Amino acid sequence: MKAALISLGSTSSKWTAEAMRKYFDEVVEIDIRHIEVNIGRDGNKVLYKGEELGKYDCVFGKGSFRYAELMASITSIYDKKCYMPIEQGSFTIVHDKLLTHLDLQKHNIPMPLTYISATVQAARAILQKVNYPIIMKFPKGTQGKGVMVADSYAGASSLLDALDSLKQPFIIQEFIETDGSDIRALVIGDKVVASMARRAKGDEKRANLHAGGKGEAVTLDAHTKKIAVDTAKVLGADICGVDILESHRGPLVIEANISPGLQGITKATGVDVADKIAKFLYLKTKDFVEDKKDKKTQKIMGDLGIGNGKEEKKQLITTLDLRGNRLLLPELMTNVTKFNDKDEVVLEARKGELIIKKF
Numbered sequence: 001m002k003a004a005l006i007s008l009g010s011t012s013s014k015w016t017a018e019a020m021r022k023y024f025d026e027v028v029e030i031d032i033r034h035i036e037v038n039i040g041r042d043g044n045k046v047l048y049k050g051e052e053l054g055k056y057d058c059v060f061g062k063g064s065f066r067y068a069e070l071m072a073s074i075t076s077i078y079d080k081k082c083y084m085p086i087e088q089g090s091f092t093i094v095h096d097k098l099l100t101h102l103d104l105q106k107h108n109i110p111m112p113l114t115y116i117s118a119t120v121q122a123a124r125a126i127l128q129k130v131n132y133p134i135i136m137k138f139p140k141g142t143q144g145k146g147v148m149v150a151d152s153y154a155g156a157s158s159l160l161d162a163l164d165s166l167k168q169p170f171i172i173q174e175f176i177e178t179d180g181s182d183i184r185a186l187v188i189g190d191k192v193v194a195s196m197a198r199r200a201k202g203d204e205k206r207a208n209l210h211a212g213g214k215g216e217a218v219t220l221d222a223h224t225k226k227i228a229v230d231t232a233k234v235l236g237a238d239i240c241g242v243d244i245l246e247s248h249r250g251p252l253v254i255e256a257n258i259s260p261g262l263q264g265i266t267k268a269t270g271v272d273v274a275d276k277i278a279k280f281l282y283l284k285t286k287d288f289v290e291d292k293k294d295k296k297t298q299k300i301m302g303d304l305g306i307g308n309g310k311e312e313k314k315q316l317i318t319t320l321d322l323r324g325n326r327l328l329l330p331e332l333m334t335n336v337t338k339f340n341d342k343d344e345v346v347l348e349a350r351k352g353e354l355i356i357k358k359f
């Protein structure tokens with residue numbers, strides 16, 4: 001089986017590709033920056049360095065929010081043609097914290113109270129009624145860079161002026177007191193395979209490793225694990241890092257990451273996460289390929305009129321052939337039913353339905 005890993009070539013991606021080579025026959029590393037998608041009259045095409053990207057059994061796309069639209073286009077074109085751990089819709093939703101929260105809320109996944117407003121005046125009104133400290137963040141930031149903390153209305157108000165002059169969309173979020181720590185749960189399929197607690201450095205409030213946070217392994221309780229797995233499921237990602245704050249109300253999800261860094265969590269937990277991802281991708285791809293083969297065999301058998309002995313029902317979606325006012329059924333139906341012109345049959349019909357049974 002052949003797999004493609006589309007990424008920016010980070011260390012985490014290199015580790016993943018390396019691990020995938022233990023399972024797949026061929027793994028091609030593709031630099032997302034050389035990809036072009038053409039959507040045109042003669043079909044949609046993914047080009048890599050100007051050449052059409054070939055056929056793969058598995059396509060794993062990674063990359064930051066800057067490439068969300070491109071990844072969504074690639075997954076749309078490869079849809080149903082191969083196994084992909086990240087669904088098309090995931091790319092646009094997961095890279096936006098506001099859209100993520102909207103989706104999670106619909107599925108009753110707990111999260112901090114979050115506000116969005118249309119104008120600066122409306123945001124100021126929100127800031128007047130909230131408790132401090134408060135978090136303000138860019139929906140598309142990563143690595144802690146777009147997260148700001150305001151301790152008072154005065155502080156929040158000047159942040160607001162700065163955000164307004166930048167013309168940047170932002171969300172306002174209830175500050176969850178955690179002593180500057182958060183939890184990263186790495187979900188693969190329906191399991192949390194590794195989890196760590198990250199603690200911010202000094203007075204820093206952001207626990208991201210890139211912001212100087214330190215990670216150490218934690219064991220999550222079943223409830224927190226379920227929240228992490230459900231989050232990944234709702235967002236359509238088989239591989240997903242879920243960031244959680246532990247509050248007195250229980251675990252609250254703050255974001256999901258479909259291109260999670262592997263170095264920090266591997267070091268903190270000692271789990272070979274890259275290998276777990278690679279093995280999972282291999283097994284899912286194998287299922288996908290076998291399923292496709294099964295469907296193909298079933299179709300050939302159906303076309304030849306050879307049942308599988310279990311008298312499984314065959315379905316054919318087609319338009320009707322009306323000769324005059326008479327129905328002419330496809331030959332495949334004769335083959336599958338093995339009806340012949342000596343058979344007596346019962347015809348049962350009502351509006352929109354017809355059943356023909358041997359008498």
Ligand SMILES: Nc1ncnc2c1ncn2[C@@H]1O[C@H](COP(=O)(O)OP(=O)(O)O)[C@@H](O)[C@H]1O
Nearest residue numbers: 135141142143144145174175176182206207208
């Ligand atoms: N509502 C919040 N309350 C308290 N701390 C928060 C909150 N939101 C984010 N943080 C802190 O900031 C860090 C980064 O926030 P996050 O939403 O995960 O964005 P990023 O994409 O930058 O990682 C978190 O790991 C956490 O330590």
Ligand SMILES: [Mg+2]
Nearest residue numbers: 143144243255
């Ligand atoms: Mg985060």
